[in-house]
Amino acid sequence: MALLLIAGGVALGRDAVDPVQLRLLGVRLGQAAVAAAGVQMLAAEYSSGLIRATLLAVPRRLDLLAAKAGLLTAFVAPIAVLGVGVAVLGLTPSGDLVRAAVVSVLHLILIGLFGLGAAAVVRNSAAALGIVLSLLFLMPMLLRMLPDPDWQRILYRTTPATAVQAMTTTVDTAILPLGPWSALGVVAAWAGGALVLGAFLLYRRDA
Template sequence: MRRASGTYDFGRAARAEWTKLRTAGDTGRLLLLAVALTVAVGCGTAKAVKCPDTGCGQDAVRLALTGVTVGQAVVAVLAVLAVSGEYGSGMIRTTLTAMPGRITVLTAKATVLTAVVLVSGTAAILASLLAGRLILPGNGFTGAHGYAPLSLADGPTLRAAAGSVLYLVLIALLGLGVATAVRAAAPAIGIVLGLLYVFPVVTGVVDDPDWQRHLQQISPMTAGLAVQATVRLGELPIGPWAGLGVLAAWAATALLAGGLLLHGRDA
């Protein structure tokens, strides 16, 4: 049976986007850099933090996954370049001529980017947890101090790991949406990194505790990374999955804005 034209168009667009992303010179290097930084920063944090006695108050899982706060920047840059590179080279005109359905093109880009970040993010998170499992016991994170070895068999650890992978995917989609709206690489990267890193700085200089909490609840990074927490959840400004939902809302808004602008303006 012949496939519907919409399905055919999307499949063709997805294959084209995969080819462009795979053959882009920086893609492989950026993905490797994202994985390496995520694991390296996680290892460095695990080596630096000590737990000398019972009840030291540290979240071992979150320590092992600290590298996500750095690796996300590379993921964001990769997502931005996936769009801005085409505008910079003029290839976007060829893309939209071959595939006039602009929303189909954006959906294909988002799908391919999601798949790539999902794979590399999973590798980075699993490697970070393995490193934490090997390093943390030597710093006092032992059963005697109330810490079991890091394991995906533990529900909160599994949630933190899966949530961290989804977090990286959502960061990529946020970057994709912003880049589609802005088109130029430098301002798009500045906007995304500003949302991620400047937002918490602004929150930190606010004196009012209530306003601090509210800002933390809407900050893409602070709210999104709540999904990594495995202890003292009641003290968080927002719950783990709700926090990831906040980041998803930011990504969806960026994609919607990018899609509307892509659909309504000239290439």
């Protein structure tokens, strides 16, 4: 499913102003799929009550979260590589194309980990997915409604809301408030923060 979403922009890339960005349009939708995968990897065990059996089998809770993060990465990475590769197939190779493709793959992995961390924090599938998807899809609309351009710029630079735009744009990149690698760093900070907080709460709370 994620592969189809990522590759969904292929046919749109012809005669576009920024063909790379248009080909990678599916990454925006693919975020939802990988976020859901990350959330369900842990939250499903809480909703079913299986988390107690899991923690009996793996009593070291930080090891459990690390194992799930590794498993999620191993699951998302090849799908993201394949999907992004199919999406940009046929475009003229360039440094900007390679950069956009690599950053898109890393972004999808980080969004999955963000979902896993959110699930560890709130322990509820709907709440965790709601948090992640709100930051990714609702926040951009809220940014446009803000009357203060300074706050718009600050939130643009510090939330993952518009990261995909910064990562996949290869034309007129100078007008963007955030570069592609900086945008990836913002997403990494959110994913890392969620995992650290989730690890702390997983260690401190009862199952």
